[in-house]
Amino acid sequence: MSDSAKTLPPDPSARPIPVLEIFGPTIQGEGMSIGRKTMFVRTAGCDYRCSWCDSKFTWDGSAKDEIRMLSAAQIVEELFALGGDTFDHVTISGGNPLLISQMSCLVQQLRERGIRTAVETQGSRWQDWLVRIDEVTLSPKPPSSGMDTDFEALDSIVSRLLEAPGRRDLCIKIVIFDENDLTYARAVHKRYPDVPFILQTGNPQVSGESDDHVSSLLKRYEWLIGRLSELPDLKDARALPQLHTLVWGNKRGV
């Protein structure tokens, strides 16, 4: 090690990333790229505690022994070990990946390999690397989650993404369990009318399986389609289920 390396502070973008899952190839089961072949990197840690979170293990401590601190290079290596030459798309999910400033290094390395990137976040925190993501999904949480939306933070994130140079896909996706959630969603769409808008069927049973899970989710989806159909203020919206939940239930790693 040279003398100058000894005295320089460590590069913050080189800090390891807390990772809970790396899996794929599979499909993105929800949102604007529904059905798209992708690999997943799931980070640990969240600033929210949604009542119906389907990935509570990312923040409730139950999987803390599974968290691995990996460098961007190690994550890329593992993605290619799993997916070989079959993929060109990586979805970074959480938890809330926007808690992790050192993600910039992973994003950069994926871009350099021609890999398209997607991120989903509730829109509570900003990181500069977000403008380098190809597909950004903001999913503010409706009342049924038990969380409050910081609209000042969300306003700022939407503005920065809409104004940033370069091309990216952006959407707002809101999970809908009930009429209160729908009222919240309509207000959000009114606030950001230029951002493509998706309503997503809520999954009330996020662990274990039951015989009628699929039919219960499809009934919820049918209700959501019916409500969407009636609403003049949601002309240009989409209603979607989670396809992975229909196919695999609550199984992890698919």
Add this chain to the structure above:
Amino acid sequence: MSDSAKTLPPDPSARPIPVLEIFGPTIQGEGMSIGRKTMFVRTAGCDYRCSWCDSKFTWDGSAKDEIRMLSAAQIVEELFALGGDTFDHVTISGGNPLLISQMSCLVQQLRERGIRTAVETQGSRWQDWLVRIDEVTLSPKPPSSGMDTDFEALDSIVSRLLEAPGRRDLCIKIVIFDENDLTYARAVHKRYPDVPFILQTGNPQVSGESDDHVSSLLKRYEWLIGRLSELPDLKDARALPQLHTLVWGNKRGV
């Protein structure tokens, strides 16, 4: 009627359109705009006879008494009578709507009202109005359909759409029942690598209902995801089910 009107030939764009169904609002259940709120106009008549066609009534004579010859203005009126002010998107489906040259008048009237339009066709015929459609889905039919693809016609349609001025979304969507269909799909994607590409789960039971229809469709979809995941030549593809079939089975008018 004036003398000149008597002697002029009738305006071909004003001929009535053979319509079998007008319904909605509902969601587009498949393809690139999956989940999008839309109204449907289904035309009668097809140049294909796909073995597994889910709308055989558009061409097999079984619904010939339901065909209505409607002017563009009548169709628009019926769309607004049904959908009021809740929609801004109309999907024109068939049959093969590209058999109908006088569709230009409907497309024009919808555009004038700020309505976004989508069309699905197998890509066997051209009409000039196709370049004025916002979302064009070309769905050439794989071997399981029993049809042969006229690749000269398809080449010409893809080129004309890619070269036409103006902005539109274009995708190729192929129904997949088996490995032969997948081999066909891979060749089509190789032929048109720049066109967004969707694999769609085949529905082998296109009439009536059975208790295990949903689980059988989801198993087919899971198989399709598995195959897509493995294939290096289908990196940037999507695999999607038909959501309306999961929710409503083979019911018409939803």
